[in-house]
Amino acid sequence: MLDKATIRKNRPAAQDRGAGRIARNRMRIAWMYYVEGLTQNEIADKLGIGRVTVVRNINEAIRQREVKIWIEGDVAECFELEAELKQAFGFKDAVVVPEPTLPEHVTKSVGIAAGMYVSDVLTDHMSIGVGWGATLYESLQTFAPRELENVQVISLLGGIVQARKFNPAEFAWQFARVVGADCFLLQAPAVVDSPETREALIERCGLRDVLRRAERLDMALLSVGTMAPGSTAFRFNLVSDEDRVTLMKMGAVGDLLFNFYDRDGQLVDHPVNQRVMSIPIDQLRTVPSRVIASGGNDKVECLLGAIKLVDCNVLITNEATARELLIRRRG
16 A cells, blocks of 8 residues: 555656645635735635635635644745745845735734744743834734743833834833743833933943843844834934934935944944944844844835844845845845
């Protein structure tokens, strides 16, 4: 009697390719339904198939145990892009999510993938530093509650005086709560009025202990912001529009923890970089696992700079952004 391995080995190549194509289509439909939140009719219209076909694929994904809390399995195109990113940039790991049908869903898709990734690699006695922003906030949806011992979560950036959806302290606290970790916060505004104020807060208000804990991180989970007026740093008026214009004239392409840098991954020589209540960039570069989760057409330039800035070794992004990063890297 032939076992399953023998049957698969002897199956015609065309049949294998057909089965793979069916699985990829099923995964894409499942992603659109469960992650992007599209209705079955919307998926049918987007893909030019019948609603019955959509329902059948969703049910089959459940039967195959591909859908649990999140979607399990690789879309072939994404798997290939991950391998290319690792080779081109020297990443130790890369995660590429299927391209959303609507551009505004990129943040949610990348954030959800970030939550899955961290849930998979988080272990006992681990110390993880977290940034903040819309993408990382979305990752809370897929952080898997676990019984872990001696896990520490450290916020890498100060907060916002007026509570907002993406308050960094709130994100760090929620993350820590889900995984049952101790949480350490930089209890200060994200940007202060002078370098002297920054130093005083560190030395006189107990923040030095948090910074020392950040010296022993196993992982840093980060995202990047663009120089657009709607980006987090400017939308909350933490950095003035006047400073934004000046930063751009000096070559700034984005920010990481409100540290503004150019396309070569160098911090720009602007006073705002001396007033940020964050873990120093040089310190971040010593963290064993430096994860950046971000995506979208507007993020390509700032991602290229950020990868160099912190010597990123794990990237989580979407298909279109991954392709553009590879084009720019090879160009």
